[in-house]
Amino acid sequence: MxxxxxxxxxxxxxxxSTPVTGAVMDQIMRRGEDLARHHAGIRTMVAGVLDESAELGIDAVPTIYGEAGPCAATEKGAFEAFVTELVDRLWAAHCEAPLDAIALPIHGAGVAEGYPDIEAAQLRAIRERFGxxxxxxxxxxxxxxxxxxxxxxxxxxxxxxxxxHTDTYESGRLLVRLLHEQHTTGKRLHQALVQLPWHIAPAFGVTLSGPAHDVMAFNQQMVKDDPALRDVTFFQGFPYSDVSFAGASVTAVAETAEAAQRAARKAAEYAWSRRQDFLIPLNSAEQAMDLALQAEYPVVINESSDNPxxxxxxxxxxxLAEMLRRDVPGSVYGYIFDPEVVQQAIAAGVGSRIDCLLGAKTDSHHGQPLELKGAYIKTISDGKYLKKNPMGAGGIGSISQTVLLQVGNVSIIVASARRQVLDDGPFRIAGIDWQDMRIIALKSAQHFKGWWTGRARTIVACDSPGIHSGDLTTFAFRHANTDYFPLGDPEWE
Ligand SMILES: [Zn+2]
Known part of the structure; x- marks a missing residue:
């Protein structure tokens, strides 16, 4: 195969306010053997595709692939140029020796200018060439x-x-296994989709416990119980993409179209019956600090609403403003994005003090820049570390040039790249042993829990204003359906 x-x-x-430009696309795209090499030994979707293929004796040809960090839509020309190259490379592989299948490890909530559904756009272009x-x-x-x-x-x-997302690698493997099954048995599998009138903010989506865990367990049990089923997935959707079709849904893959449809329907009914349980109270910065001070430490406060x-x-x-106001001994903020302040601190050097305006420079939704006086520069780093979170473990993480500032009792890590904090990498490179700290703040909605759960004694969520807030009433949606639950209370059967 x-x-x-x-x-x-x-x-x-x-x-x-940050689009994916042509320059970013150029940076992230990997081609051919370089693509395969880059993912070897790391827990990614692509590595799953490669490893399962190797085990099943499948010749898997890498073409062109890239992941851009979450942000605004991709520029039209850059997206179209990519799609042309993708189809050309797939076709070239097919002309060399006929392909039996094509695998796309992609996302589902991608938008480019003029293309509200970039997954469908990639599929359509491939279909046009391949039939x-x-x-x-x-x-x-x-x-x-x-x-x-x-x-x-x-x-x-x-x-x-x-x-x-601790099963990205396994998902890549599963896809190849199913493509292989179809190929060897000669029987096509079928899939079904059921969409729900429901927006789920990432702040409510954790599957380690609670309603999202129950929904996942329900679906996995269905697959175990029914030999005709291969996969049932509950998609939480991504409201912030603000497209007309944003929302939760269920897909199922089965031996027959009827079995797939039945399973997707049953899973959607169960998930929908639990929708009220997803709405947990959200904490402001002040409330989060109050909770943290009453809790067993080390406490992690995750500022979910400003999750890169x-x-x-x-x-x-x-x-960060609230932490500076409280000035609790053993506080660390890890980290805030501000390349200007990083350069200012590097120019001044370790051991000196600077006055600076920190943060809130990208847009007007995430507070005011903080005026720091005499911030002490403790460490400077290149920002590179080995990833330990199950998402991408074994790869090199980088938050680019990074400095550690000390202001009163608060240690502030300032970095030059926008990334979500997944493990203790950013703290280690800044010279902080988080186990010595009382309050550890970071920007992530749920992914950080893949590593921090069981390590931090307490986790407190913080939902400040921001473009990743769990409070969907604060968003001026232009295309997403605002009648959907929980903004509205729609009927669905
Ligand atoms: Zn995701």
């Missing part, structure tokens, strides 16, 4: 906004079950 894989993976937050027969499989993120068009243009879609992993700028100052 011979397959080829590639694609463009992006989670688009249309409230962000209707070649099996195309997708691995999709649990935050995908899944559309009927995506289903019609592909044969098999599987999604991450977990949030934190969901397209927020990562330079919001609401929680």
């Amino acid at each position: 011979r397959i080829a894989f590639g694609g463009y993976e992006h989670e688009t937050n249309n409230f962000s 209707p027969d070649i099996p195309i499989g997708m691995v999709l993120d649990l935050h995908g906004n899944i559309t009927p068009e995506m289903m019609e243009l592909s044969n098999i879609s599987v999604g991450f079950q977990t949030y934190p 992993g969901g397209g927020a700028p990562g330079d919001g100052t609401f929680l």
